[in-house]
Amino acid sequence: MNKPELLAPVGSKEALIAAVENGADAVYFGGQGFSARHDAALLPDELEWAIDYAHINKTKAYITVNTLIKDLELEEACEYFQFLCNAGVDAVIVQDIGALRLLKDQLPELSIHASTQMNVHNLEGLQFLEKLGVKRVVLARELSLDEIQKIRSQTKTEIEVFIHGALCISYSGQCLWSSMISGKSANRGYCSQPCRRKYRIDGAIGHLLSTKDLNISERIGYLIDSGIDSFKIEGRLKHPEYVAGVVRIYRTLIERYLENPAKFQVSYDEKHTLRQLYNRGFTPGYFFMDPGGNLMSRKHPRNQGTYLGNVIKYDRERKFAYIHIEQPLRIGDGISTQGRGTGTSVRSMYIDNQSVESTPACATVKIPMEKIVYRDETIFKTYDFKLMDAFGIKNIIHKIPIKLSFTAKHGEPVTLCITDGENEITVKGDIPNRSKGSPISDDSVTWHLKKLGNTFFEAKKITINLDDDIFIPISRLNSLRRAAVKKLEEEYTKNWKRKCKKPRISFNTKKINKSGPLLSVNTCSLESCKAAIDGGADVVYFGGEQFKDNPLTIKDYYHAIEYGNKKEVEVYIGTPRIAKKIERLNTDLNPDGFLVANPGALYHLNNSINEKPIVIDYSFNVFNRVAMTHYLDYCHRITLSPELTLDEIKHIAPYGDVECIVHGFFPIMVSEHDLLQELFPDDRIYDALLEYEKHATFPIKTDVQNRTYIMNHKELCMLDHILDLIEAGVNCLRIEAGLYNKKTTGKLTKLYKNAIENRTNNHCSGKY
16 A cells, blocks of 8 residues: 655744654755745755754655746856755755756756646646656645546656645635735745635625635545555644644554554544644545535634633623633633634633632633623634643754764874764874863863764763873864764765756847737637727637636637638637646637647647647746746747736846736636635626725636636736837737727727837826
């Protein structure tokens, strides 16, 4: 039976120790640059120590370089890759295709794992990366176990899935929400988590996009049987005690299932511990079925803890709450109501007016609470002091025991020998002087030799052999110890340390000659397609995301292509960004080309008889010239990420055929969850407005696969910057017309066509 790797999150040295000590097979962590959890980064001097600590404890170390990398950051990224390679990491987890290409071509010693941020959700997407030499792919969390097994059966590439921890409502790597509303990009490690905020849709109010946490503990056997290679726990921002507890329980469950699958079960204490450590409510995610509303935690977006009891009464004058509790409570525990910000740490409590340190279950206690709670209101325990103390690392690191033997004789160099039982190191120092005063003592030598500090060793036995009247400066003794320990460390680390060359950035540095920019229009209806063609578009994209309020038929595709041919305007068929099954992609319709929105479709078209031009959409997150150069091997034009600034576009655009979105509403998030159906099950609502408490409204659309798309709340308009974009080297400007009717589409097309032809800027008046 396959034994999966248990992969644990690390956001600090303490969390690393917790993961290793509690049974992780591998750990993943990041540095201060290029990591998707910017607030969980190890300091530069901690990174190499962490890699060594993991390896000495027979644990693999994977480093997250899972953000998009800007063009001007590539040199720094190359230096970082060299450092990681030299330090001996087992793999690098990447999102940026440019980074992947650099690693594959120039640092073959480093294994590459494709991050879930690469949004691999179909077999062809995995095959695309497999062809690039990727060793492992972290699949999208929206895949079912059946879908995973089908992929697993058709590839030798390692498969990794998340089994526990926080979920994103959006497909990873496809969320621009944080970036568009706050300038903090999730693709750059700075997500401001807008999905956890409170929203309104018609009469529905709450944390409408906040998901529960993933927990697959009770069904872990199904995943083991499926042949998945690695089970990943989310939580680099969590405290070390959380890491310790979750890793320990999953280690136990995996071993228990492998030992006796027929009798496998999860105990009450294990279930309770997982809830107490942290939960927003638990869900098995998409593994076994569409979870529907069970995916969501709309009332409370933070830790819910475990049920403690109910309020009997609240003394407003003295600010005491009387609570009947159903489980033990102790000083230092945290308690709260749900969703009202009433959390407090228990610093004192009373039973029958007697102060107590702890209480049994089924007792009535009096607890000081500044914020008002109400009769019958439910109280939750959000922090269990005793549980956390049990999972604390208590500053104990399991170190390697060594023996030290020190010899100092008159007329001979001093000698220090250290051994761990397998390796033996001997270092020699200077010839010692005769003492003119107090000679050095055995105790003094022993005291300084055992000071092994922040090393991986501890002195179990020290043997001293000194002649009389020997004097040795303490500084030389310390230096001798450090030299010996360093050599012993080198004996250990030579098995994974490397000497790697720094990758060289290689891409086209010659600016290409470009004709006047094209105007493309992305449409979702036949009427808007015709309006764009009549308005002067050079290229019209048709199809792509198909929404329930206006689904397309095969006849619509035929009519669009036929109308474009008649008007001598190219019509490209768009592919959806999420396509769990890659089918024929309507190649038999004979379009002029394809607008491709996911790597699986790109792989399929490049391995079929298709000879039509391909444009890569912005969902590929192209951020730098290396990424652009790579993708241009598969297509004839790249749509740059809308997260790039004009200055950043100037560094990329002159060196390849690129397209930029200049106008419209476009998806800033796509979710497998059918939000409107779950909120309004009795109504057939396929589009709505999501209202934020600060009066921003986001259009919501439901596609024909029941997925939810959330659009940018402010209409993008770059009429003021047409000349800047043309001068930057952009050779195709795009209008996103998916939300426009034919009249608006036609007016906008004419407006931008005129601005391009006359090389003039205009103003975004909102009236077209």
